[in-house]
Amino acid sequence: MEFKRARNDNQVTQRRQEILDACKKLLLENGYEDTTLLDVSKLISVGRTTIYNYFPTKEDMFLELCVNECKPIIEEMNDLYDKASKSDPYQSFYDMIITLLKKYKYLFEYYAIYVAKVFGKASEDSIKDFKDNVSTPFREAYGKWLKLVRPDITEDKKKLYCNMLFVFYSGIHNLCHDDIAYTKVCEEFARATVLLIKNK
Secondary structure (H helix, E strand, O other): OOOOOOOOHHHHHHHHHHHHHHHHHHHHHHOOOOOOHHHHHHHOOOOHHHHHOOOOOHHHHHHHHHHHHHHHHHHHHHHHHHHOOOOOHHHHHHHHHHHHHHHOHHHHHHHHHHHHHHHOOOOHHHHHHHHHHHHHHHHHHHHHHHHHHOOOOOHHHHHHHHHHHHHHHHHHHHHOOOHHHHHHHHHHHHHHHHHHHHOO
16 A cells, blocks of 8 residues: 655545554454554555654544444434334334444444543543544434333433443453354343333
């Protein structure tokens, strides 16, 4: 990959995206712990100091990648919400959870395992951007779904059920050694969530 110096805002945006694409490739191949800024710089044939012109730390790069990658999740949640069955909202809610957990498996996994760790090292601007563009919109979208299946749900309960999703996912990678086990555990979680909401 040839990495040319950016000379205008559009080129800066393109360079940032090239760096993020390289970061994503390495993360999927090697994992977060074994991906370094040096690895990213080598993949796109630039010096490591050039990467610092775009991202001060690996953590800032990771958070921006998460922001970009998580936008489709939120869009899909809202799209599925618009198409949800009003006659059987519980089934629609169940289907939404399964769709997201299967389709965006690696994103939920990285979110659960690494986001809390990188917050301690990333810049305040990156953390704010992440919260504004991922955490808050996701909770709002999930909250709409909870309100659909349980119109009388309180704000405290919405927060609790949203936290349950992330607590569940922060441990699921330890339970699943293959796709079959992963699917089974996700289905059990979705069923348990629906039953819990119905009975509360």
